[in-house]
Every structure is written in structure tokens, then in C-alpha cells.
Amino acid sequence: MHDLGRLAIALSGGVDSTLLAAVARRCLGRDHVLALHVQGPFIAGDESTRAAAWAAAADITLVTVTVDMLANESIRCNDPERCYHCKKRLMTTxxxxxxxxGFPLLADGMNLDDPGDYRPGIRAADELGVRHPLFDTGWAKADIRRGALALNLPNHDAPAAACLASRIPAGMAVDADKLRAVDAGEEALLALGFRGARLRHYGDLAKIEVDPGDLETAFARREALLRAMRELGFRSVALDLAGYRRGAVNGASADDASDTKHPL
Known part of the structure; x- marks a missing residue:
């Protein structure tokens, strides 16, 4: 990393970019590292809070940027290339x-496990010359978590996070109301004890994905889940019997996942 000179890092607040920023701070020094964090309706509110708190504690210069992704029609329409358009605009900014x-290079937290999923955003980042130091080093998610633990990073075991728009299936338009409902719904799931759970937005239907080990608890808390989702305006609530799967709605429609939905 010493050969990167002055490095800007897209800091999401997740463990990948946090570890990258921590290592860059150690290797390059405070004046040679700039963390850039994007806030807006696509980002869960607690992610922005965590990113700002950690950067301050780590003595890393942080610039928070507000980008209105919904101003772009290619992003709002949510076709299978939405992530490409979104990442292209984000990384260009x-x-x-x-x-x-004065920071000629921008890096992100992509790791060895990421390209296996459907991620057109990676293509957009590559087109712009964004660096992927963790990937280039050959680090997968498990390596990153071990490294983060060794550095006592507070989010070393935090569940994977993703853009809130990833909870809306391709072909269904993305808008601020849906994103707010997803954010509030996942906060409600966390408050009910479901760490790392997902709320998939299918219009009037909320599809909940919890860790497979939490399925019995979800059935036991059926009434609380129904109440929380209906307070957000959902008419129907379903529990995915397969549990949380990374990338479950990437390029998928509501019908694609219907065989594992259990109505609550």
C-alpha cells in the first residue's frame, strides 16, 4: 500500500472499507488518507452515523457527500443495470x-468474494479506474474480519450491509418512500432481535429474510413482526423459509422467490 501515495477511500461504514481505511492510515499517515462517505436515501442512517464516529476516533479526515441518486431516471427505473448507473454516478462524484x-487515487473495499455475485457496480468502478486493494491482496471476507478483529475495529463482526435499493426487485421503480420503509423496517427487525435481517419490498408485500438459525424465533414473534410491518404500510407480510441469502433479488422479480415465502 505504501506505493499508492495519497489515497482517497470510499468509506461505507462496513467492515471492508473500514479495514482498508485503518490500514491506509497506518501505512500512509494521516495527511495521505481521505475518507469519503456518501449519505442519502439509498444509505441506512445508522451506517452514516457509524462511519462518522469511527473516522473521528481513528483520526481520519472524513468528507461526507450527499448525492441525490433519485434524480437519475436510469437509477429510478431500477432495471437490472441500476447498480451500474448508481455506482458510475457515485464514483464519478x-x-x-x-x-x-489532491488525492489522485480512489479505492473501495471490494474483496475476493464480491465478483461471484451479480454486481454490475464493479464494472462501473473498474471503468473509472477505482482501485481495489483488498481484492488485489487476495483477501476474502473471512480474511477481512480476522484483520479487523486484530486491529480491534468495532465492526469486525458486523453483518454485511448493502444499498437499500438492493431490497427492491429489478423492474419495480425506486422512490424515497420505498427506501424509507425498507430502512425503518430493518431497524424494526433489529429492535426485535434479528441481526442482519433483510426486508424485501414488493409493493404491498413485505418479505422478511432472517438468518436461518432465527426462523423459529421469527415464527414465535409472528405478531410483533406483523405489527411492525403493517405500521409501515405493508398489507401483507411473508417470511422467506430459505432465510437470508446474499443477492436474493439481484435481477429477480417477485415471482422468482415466491416458492419460499411463508405468509405471516
């Missing part, structure tokens, strides 16, 4: 800020 601040 961050690159301009970084270079204006």
Missing part, C-alpha cells in the same frame, strides 16, 4: 472531490 483535494 467521489473521484472529482478526491482529485480536487
Amino acid at each position: 467521489l473521484l472529482a472531490i478526491a482529485r480536487n483535494a
Whole structure:
């Protein structure tokens, strides 16, 4: 990493980019690292809070950027390439800020496990020359968690997070109301004890995915789950019997996952 010189890092608040920023701070020094965090309706509110708190504690310069992704029709329409359009706009904005601040390189937290999923956003980042130091080092998620634990990072065991729009199936338009419902719904799931759970937004239907080990608890808390989701405006609530799967709605429609939904 020493050969990267002055490095800007897209800091989401997740363990991958947090570890990258921590290592960069140690290797390059405070004045040679700039963390850039995007806030907006696509990002869960607690992620922005965590990112700001950690950067301050780690003595890393953080610039928080507000980007209105919903202003872009290609993103709002939510076709299978939404992630490409979103990442292209996001990284273009961050690159301009970084270079204006004297940081010619921008890096993200992509790791060895990421390309196996359907991620057109990776293509957009590559087209812009965004660096992937963790991937280039050959680190997978398990390596990153071990490294984060060794550095006593507070999110070393935090569940994987993702853009809130990833909870809305391709072909269903993305809007601020849906994103707020997803964010509030996942906060409610966390409050009920379901760590790392997902709320998939299918219009009037909320599909809940919890860790497979939490399925029995979800059945036991059926009434609380129904109440929480209906307070957010959902008419129907379903529990996915397969449990949480990474990338469950990538390029999928509501019908694609219907055989594992259990009505609550």
C-alpha cells in the first residue's frame, strides 16, 4: 500500500472499507488518507452515523457527500443495470472531490468474494479506474474480519450491509418512500432481535429474510413482526423459509422467490 501515495477511500461504514481505511492510515499517515462517505436515501442512517464516529476516533479526515441518486431516471427505473448507473454516478462524484483535494487515487473495499455475485457496480468502478486493494491482496471476507478483529475495529463482526435499493426487485421503480420503509423496517427487525435481517419490498408485500438459525424465533414473534410491518404500510407480510441469502433479488422479480415465502 505504501506505493499508492495519497489515497482517497470510499468509506461505507462496513467492515471492508473500514479495514482498508485503518490500514491506509497506518501505512500512509494521516495527511495521505481521505475518507469519503456518501449519505442519502439509498444509505441506512445508522451506517452514516457509524462511519462518522469511527473516522473521528481513528483520526481520519472524513468528507461526507450527499448525492441525490433519485434524480437519475436510469437509477429510478431500477432495471437490472441500476447498480451500474448508481455506482458510475457515485464514483464519478467521489473521484472529482478526491482529485480536487489532491488525492489522485480512489479505492473501495471490494474483496475476493464480491465478483461471484451479480454486481454490475464493479464494472462501473473498474471503468473509472477505482482501485481495489483488498481484492488485489487476495483477501476474502473471512480474511477481512480476522484483520479487523486484530486491529480491534468495532465492526469486525458486523453483518454485511448493502444499498437499500438492493431490497427492491429489478423492474419495480425506486422512490424515497420505498427506501424509507425498507430502512425503518430493518431497524424494526433489529429492535426485535434479528441481526442482519433483510426486508424485501414488493409493493404491498413485505418479505422478511432472517438468518436461518432465527426462523423459529421469527415464527414465535409472528405478531410483533406483523405489527411492525403493517405500521409501515405493508398489507401483507411473508417470511422467506430459505432465510437470508446474499443477492436474493439481484435481477429477480417477485415471482422468482415466491416458492419460499411463508405468509405471516
